[in-house]
Amino acid sequence: MEMNRRNFLKIAGLATAGVATGALPGKSLASVNHFEGNPDRKGVLVDTTQCIGLNCRRCELACAKQHGLPTPSNPPEDPTVFDQPRRTHADQFTVVNRYPGDSPDSPIYCKTQCMHCDEPACASACLVGAFSKSETGAVHYDASVCIGCRYCMVACPFSIPTYEYDRALHPRVRKCTFCLEERLEEGKPPACVEACPREVMTFGRREDLIKLARQRIARNPDKYVDHIYGEHEVGGTSWMYLSSKPFDQIGFRTDLGTIPYPELTRNYLSAAPLVMAIWPTFFLSVYLFTKRKEQLAEQNGNKANGNHRMKEEK
DSSP states (O other): OOOOHHHHHHHHHHHHHHHHTTOSOSOOTTOOOOOOOOTTOEEEEEEGGGOOOTTOOHHHHHHHHHHTOOOOSSOTTOGGGGSSOOOOBTTBSOEEEEEOOSSTTSOEEEEEOOOOBSSOHHHHHOSSOOEEEOTTSOEEEOTTTOOSOOHHHHHOTTOOOEEOTTOSSSOOEEOOOTTTTTTGGGTOOOHHHHHOTTOOEEEEEHHHHHHHHHHHHHHOTTTSOSOOBTSSGGGOBSEEEEOSSOGGGTTOOOOSOSSOHHHHHHHHHHHHHHHHHHHHHHHHHHHHHHHHHHHHHHHHHHHHHHHHHHHHHO
16 A cells, blocks of 8 residues: 555544544543542541651551551661652552651651542543442552553542552552551551551541541641641542641642542543544554655665666666
């Protein structure tokens, strides 16, 4: 087949028309449902003013033990672990970071993990339904149906899901599970909550935790900023925070707004099948076009060599 500019545009146009008319197989991603949530769902309130961080980090150790993960490489008494902010990764579902406080002797420590959104962006972005919001409040991941597209990693506003890149067979997306199957379904708090010696984290009904947080702010207005992080961010999350400093100073994004991310990503997701159809066609067209150019160059070269030989023979 001769591959010129006209044929290239024709192929791309047919692919676009095929998607636009529904000729391509697959369910439209525009029909992403809202996650209404169980009013009795659980949550955790994290009071960062109580966390001691150094010489503790028992939440990290408890999480690793509960999920069979490697023990954190830096022991609890190692202060160098706080030299740079850390992110969760495939072998560590929660990390504690340090931020400046009112003085060098009073830093702020803050634990990070999956926020377990009420309307999870990871679930709305997943092509195969590997993520779901459970009645308990946890965002559950089913590795058995995951296809490894990693759209969840792009969609998450908190940059939490990670991927087992070093696992050759059946790599998984990894994140905090809220100890759903191990503890939450039995009415027990997550392992990190139970292990905290300072009771930094309070486990209970999400609505009750919001009331508790408001009471603490009202009773100690000089101690807390008047903001419960996670109450409304991206539509609400199961993990919520109190702080003595504005949240953008302790590692939180404050530009997320209150609209659930599925609302914002729905238009993009409806176009995902179109993108998935056009890109393979585009690359195929480029390949065929390049291959045709190489064939023409080879033919012209052979023709030139033939003419040269004929002149020499004469």
